[in-house]
Amino acid sequence: MKKLINDPQDVVTEALEGIQLAHGDRLTVHYDPNWLVRNDAPIPGKVGIVSGGGSGHEPLHGGFVGPGMLDAAVPGPVFTSPTPDQVQPATKAVDSGKGVLQLIKNYTGDVANFEMAGELAEAEGTTQVKGVVIDDDVAVQDSSFTAGRRGVGGTVLIEKLVGAAADEGRGLDQLATLASALNGDVRSMGMALTSCTVPHAGEPTFSLAEDEMEIGIGIHGEPGRERMKLESADAVVERLLNPILEDLPFGSGDDVLLFVNGMGGTPLIELYIVYRRAAQLLADRGITVVRNLVGDYITSLEMAGCSLTLLKLDDDRVRLWDAPVNTPGLRWGV
């Protein structure tokens, strides 16, 4: 797989340097350990919001650092959860005294590393930290037979809404409750037309034939639930949307945010074709799309494919969605 990179070992460092050069007016990148923080952190009177995970999902999470969303982001190596060495300074840097909420995608590594960072923080006793785990992926059963559902597209929405709520001055417990509630009301599922290539691995993580697609993928390039023959966009949308609708469930009368996400290598024209069918199916079911998001927000390097995310909305959530946000990856109202 061809890439626009230099030494594969330097991908994350160099991308961070690029992010610093491009967005240094609003955020600062720290190296060894790697973490990013908004320049005006900590914001007096506000709970700090931190998230992180492996790199390779840009703009998630570093691209969401700024007013209205994340105060700090913690980027691990490609597809590898960051370590407590990284989580700690990022967490402390955004604590104005009101505490810090960590939004943690549900992967064994992400949870364990944030947990270990939490143990160290408690030992130090200076920062009050709460963590909420995000696990919106319906492709995986949440049972004793799995490591639990992956945190995927819902992460973007939760980071935005919680970021806005933090801006409003809500306290740490309230924000944790909100994050949990949002996590309970959001569902996602993704698919891939191609795999992706982790820079140091040098070859795609899995191989699909010209007439195959992978259903129920995550964002780290691992194989999905099922491999099957490629279908039309409309058929793919049904394969993603139906499990989402049945799971929560979503039903007639619901107001939702419909998020069509590109995995990195799929062009925007196709994402709108996907959006069309998803919107039609929701309308058929009496579900009202009140807000939406279409584009590459939580990616898997150059993977071609898409994911659908549905979040149940209420007036408060709509207000939080509409609230100003000023990050490289998401911006409105300012």
Added chain:
Amino acid sequence: MKKLINDPQDVVTEALEGIQLAHGDRLTVHYDPNWLVRNDAPIPGKVGIVSGGGSGHEPLHGGFVGPGMLDAAVPGPVFTSPTPDQVQPATKAVDSGKGVLQLIKNYTGDVANFEMAGELAEAEGTTQVKGVVIDDDVAVQDSSFTAGRRGVGGTVLIEKLVGAAADEGRGLDQLATLASALNGDVRSMGMALTSCTVPHAGEPTFSLAEDEMEIGIGIHGEPGRERMKLESADAVVERLLNPILEDLPFGSGDDVLLFVNGMGGTPLIELYIVYRRAAQLLADRGITVVRNLVGDYITSLEMAGCSLTLLKLDDDRVRLWDAPVNTPGLRWGV
């Protein structure tokens, strides 16, 4: 090449329907002929700004319809200039009486079709129309031996700046002059790691080996100036930036906007690696990057690759860049 589409013949129509469903709160799509217009057009007292071209470059141009940028966009079939049938109603719909400025990318078809539309408009005599041709691509010689330089990345920047200037109430002649001046001060060059596949063609337009790249590409998937062995991102940046710098030329003391654009299939992490080197090289040359843009803004379906665009800035242009814009593809200040 695998795509998330239904019938290849319906790609443009379905994508437009998706755009309508997603952004119907701010724009309206017309079909047969196809054109998009902001819902509040025409804006009293304001010159209308129209652009268009083949589809397949999303978000360009339809994604840039909204306050602060385009009043209307005209989308042809994939990689095919739209016809006067489309340009005409889009142009008339955004004329508040102050006239309409058409921003036309320099391709034989785009120019000819907008020209023919202009002839029909003059015949009707109702709308005053001026057209400015954008030709920022340094990969092509502007001589009697070519069809002239292609309009590429500079188009995004010109649409934004002219859109802001129109919002300020500048007149048609002033806006045409501004667009021309901007065109004179912007330069671009692109490269590809892979080709793209036009839906109805069913196969990539050209084929690169695993160790090859194409230098000096446009946005329609045609082969570039040169095919050569794949190089590192840093080397690629030099191959794109040096011709840009030498051409205008840009030199020490200049203030510029640095635009690193993804061709559609290249992930954001790589675009930041490209940005890093470009920013370093400019700094070495005493050129100050005052503003920037990084992401997929003028694409070529799923082509992997990037383009660099450099625009000379002054205070007026910086102000126009910072002015509010509210479109699906670009948004700030509102």
Added chain:
Amino acid sequence: MAGPTEAALAFVRHYAEVVHEHKSELTKLDSAIGDADHGENLDRGFQAALTQLPDDDAGADAVLKAVAMALVSKVGGAAGPLYGTAFLRASAALGEHEQLDGPAVLAALVAGEQGVIQRGKAEVGDKTILDAWRPGIEALEAALDEGASCPDALDRAAEAAEAGMADTIPLVARKGRASYLGERSAGHQDPGATSTALLFRALADTARAHADD
């Protein structure tokens, strides 16, 4: 012999079929040195034209004008304005002629060529439509001067157009999208010259088929 309107209709229907059959080939040619849409574009235009053709007695010029309108409104790209203007000028030139005989067809082709040159400002050797069109016209003119029948003259025109099409292979493009490739455009046959050669051959075949009417 078939009336001029019927002859023109027969030509348009035949050429539309030819374009449809060669859609893939034209697209492939336009991939090597272009953006892979020439075949699709022309096919779309001519399929639309088929639905907009006037009645059998409207006049050959009305037929060509209808085609022109369809091409201009449906083809887009470079080929839409070029071929659209060509058919429009050809239509106007036919207005003078009562029969669709050799001189009439020549006048239409000459006017059509002028339309292509007006829109595209190309010259012979630029590796475009013109590189098939001009040889076709010259051969038609010469054949008619020698007293050849209309079908025979159009046959020779088609051969010349096809030779011109093939002669675009070594050319370095100086107009159109292929010119962005510079020297790399050499070694590939021009798609527009190919659709033009197909047009001349369709003319010749139509004339031959109607020669006994």
Added chain:
Amino acid sequence: MAGPTEAALAFVRHYAEVVHEHKSELTKLDSAIGDADHGENLDRGFQAALTQLPDDDAGADAVLKAVAMALVSKVGGAAGPLYGTAFLRASAALGEHEQLDGPAVLAALVAGEQGVIQRGKAEVGDKTILDAWRPGIEALEAALDEGASCPDALDRAAEAAEAGMADTIPLVARKGRASYLGERSAGHQDPGATSTALLFRALADTARAHADD
């Protein structure tokens, strides 16, 4: 016989070399049922550990603790906390022991396993690190009970760990990233169990090499 610190250092250096040599293999295993980073992650951690090792007289527990710190701060992913905690607990368990003999190594491994279980909450059969670790411990325990020498006992432990690693092939993963694949995870060897088997083998080889010291 080498002092405990030197033995521990020798083991760490040897295992770091083994991990480095098997980086590609571990990454490949982690591609079939994971995200292709296990080899890279572990290698990064152990290369970092090599630069943070204490002096020859610091004590074996200090060596393992230094490794633990390096793993926790540099590896990330699932393996970082799991192996990091394992080495930390092993270090604590070694504190009681003066010699790095069979019972000491067993205690360290048992404590390490507890760390893995505490962090990961997996059970044998879940297709994880544990599926090589547990058999390794059981074989070591049995061998030491039978009076085997330390190198011989560790040899048997390594064989059992390797058998456990191979036995993960038909398992359906119930923990970790492979569990997202459901039934599709069967038929592939677990990367973590593989790096664990390599760890047991490195222990055995180090004990063998130092048997004559």
